[in-house]
Amino acid sequence: MLYSQTPAHEKRRLFRERLASGELLRFPGAFNPLSARLIERKGFEGVYISGAVLSADLGLPDIGLTTLTEVAGRGQQIARMTELPAIIDADTGFGEPMNVARTIQTLEDAGLAGAHIEDQVNPKRCGHLDGKAVVDESTALKRIRAAVDARRDHNFLVMARTDIRAVEGLDAAIDRAKALVDAGADAIFPEAMRTLEEFAAVREAVDVPILANMTEFGKSDLFSASQLRDVGVNIVIWPVSLLRIAMGAAGRALDTLTDEGHLTSKLGEMQHRAELYDLIDYEGYNHFDSGVFDFQLDR
Structure with a gap:
């Protein structure tokens, strides 16, 4: 935490x-x-x-x-x-x-x-x-x-x-x-x-x-x-590698948003919300304050 x-x-x-x-x-x-x-x-x-x-x-x-x-x-x-x-x-x-x-x-x-x-x-x-x-x-x-x-x-x-x-x-x-x-x-x-x-x-x-x-x-x-x-x-x-990769992906996503109007085709390239919450240790904060993390995530 x-x-x-x-x-x-x-x-x-x-x-x-x-x-x-x-x-x-x-x-x-x-x-x-x-x-x-x-x-x-x-x-x-x-x-x-x-x-x-x-x-x-x-x-x-x-x-x-x-x-x-x-x-x-x-x-x-x-x-x-x-x-x-x-x-x-x-x-x-x-x-x-x-x-x-x-x-x-x-x-x-x-x-x-x-x-x-x-x-x-x-x-x-x-x-x-x-x-x-x-x-x-x-x-x-x-x-x-x-x-x-x-x-x-x-x-x-x-x-x-x-x-x-x-x-x-x-x-x-x-x-x-x-x-x-x-x-x-x-x-x-x-x-x-x-x-x-x-x-x-x-x-x-x-x-x-x-x-x-x-x-x-x-x-x-x-x-x-x-x-x-x-x-x-x-x-x-x-x-600079991770920044270059991230900015390249962001640019392609914006192009897709312009062309298709949504990012459904990019979902497989995104970090899932569950992965993000695990990385930032959302659950660890729950042990400190059970009112913070009191919901379930669909995986």
Whole structure:
């Protein structure tokens, strides 16, 4: 009933333990709290909260328009609804080192298990678009040092994302990843890798967990979880996939409503009311107050 029964600090500790095991952890992207609960129900290991999704949810492009308050608020809504650890996209940290420090503490307070800070210039743009620009190494390292110094729970995962591969090539990405680890990053997110061999090269270069971003219509091929596991990737995210599928289905439903005047032909594609009520634990609320759930559902 209501929110997660596992405190945030315990989620972080358990997440760190599992990450240290070396297994591949699957983090589909949640586009709202209900989808996070569904991700948990389906047996995944964690929830990812994408900056692109948060922007799109507001009807905005992913170009650094969202604020820390908006991101932390939505992150809290999603993280508290699941027992799984949630990692959130913190873009460039919403400013320079002092802003990065405040960002990390705010996200800690919101119950997140970790966040990644990237090395793009501010304002940033989607990592799989052309025309990106990255900051110099000194600025990138200052952001990560600020994040590490600011956290109060040592289990909060500070992940460094580097977008330099698309700008200066793989060798530059490996050099930047090494420097970010030396600055204190707990994990590395090498954005827009093009091949499994590139992921393997990053894996060989650093001794911390690495993340693979399997976003559709981007720079990377859509490798399977088993392929990524075989080259040593530790976390894989599908950041926008569920939103894309949901919006695609919504668009087709609206077309059907226009063409047919009703949605009878779409009933088989819908989540049944009984499934929804089970997912939100309607019956659990009945145990608390029998006046809330005092009816029967036809299945």
